[in-house]
Amino acid sequence: MLLRHARSLLFLPASNPRAIAKARALPCDMVILDLEDAVPDDAKAAARAAAVEALGEGFGARLAAVRINVEGTAWHGAEMVAMKASAADYVVLPKVERARQVRDVFSVAQKPVIAMIESARGVLAAAEIAAAEGCAGLFMGNNDLRRDLGIPAGAGREGLAFAMQASVLAARAAGIAVFDGVYNRLDDEAGLAAECAAGHAIGFDGKTLIHPAQVPVANAVFGPDAQALADARRLIAAATGGAERFEGRMIETMHVEQARALVARAEAVGQA
Structure with a gap:
């Protein structure tokens, strides 16, 4: 699966073997084994070894990544060196504020890097970060970003609007994937769905998640719905080239390309 096609990207503590085993049966598109926030300092080395072992066993068709410190x-x-010899598809790098950080990890780990935008400096440098050698995608780190920006606890996402759009613009300009930040309320499916829909509307490819129960919601919102997929297939079949009328609207090559991209994504995630 291409990173751009991923809808649901689930963080799991690399120190939790039960959660890792369970992830192999979940419908998420990416598993992210976390060595950073989810693991206490005295368990970092053991978690690193556990992550490498879990990656060796594989996660089926799911993409696999590790968030290093x-x-x-x-x-x-040590984590960069371990990732080079591992079966990880990607390395997730937290708190990125300079393109050089991405290049350094890529040069050592020899794995494509997903950079987390978690600070005001990271937002302002997003374009350079996204264009750095080895950068495959951006994650919004909205919890840390809220703190850095001084957004009050309980406030909505209005204060993050510029940062999120800037990150989407940076990713698109660089031709890489970009994903919305996590939703903290575990028992609020409606709130999660609304936040996924809002993120989808501004251009995010999918959403990072912190609990298995959130996976179906992200898949549903970021995956092509049946009606949109049917419309795309009809448009592709009807198009003959150039500007023309299709079901009461004008279409051109750009619309055909969008329709083909939608079908490709559906096929990649098993919705075709």
Whole structure:
């Protein structure tokens, strides 16, 4: 599966073997084994070894990534080296504020990097980060970003609007994927669905998640619905080239390309 096609990207503590085993039966598109926030300092080394072992066993058709610790920590170097020899598809790098951070990880780990935008400096440097050698995608780190921007607890996402759109613009300009941040309320399916829909509307490819129960909602919102897929197939079949009328509207090559991309995504995630 292409990263751009992923709808649901689930963070799991690399130190939790039960959660890792369960993930192999979940319908998520990516599993992210976390070595950073989810793992206490005294368990980092063991979690790193567990992550490498789990990656070796594989996650079926799911993409697999590892979030390593930020540069300057005691574990960063060893984790980069471990990722080079691992079966990870991607390395997730937190708190990125400079393109050089991405290049450094890519050069050592030899894996494509997904950069997390989690600070004001990260937002302002998003275009350079997205264009860095080895950068395959961007994640919004909205919890840390809220704190850095001084957004009050309980406030909506209005204060994040510029940062999110700037990250989408940066990713699209660089031709890479970009994903919305996590939703913290675990028992609020309606709220999660609304946030997924809002993120989808501004251009995010999918959503990072923190609980298995959130996966079906993200898949439903970010995956092509049956009506849109049927419309896309009719448009592709009817198009003959150039500007023309289709079911009461004007279409051109751009619309055909969009329809083909929608069908390709549906096929990639098993919705075709």
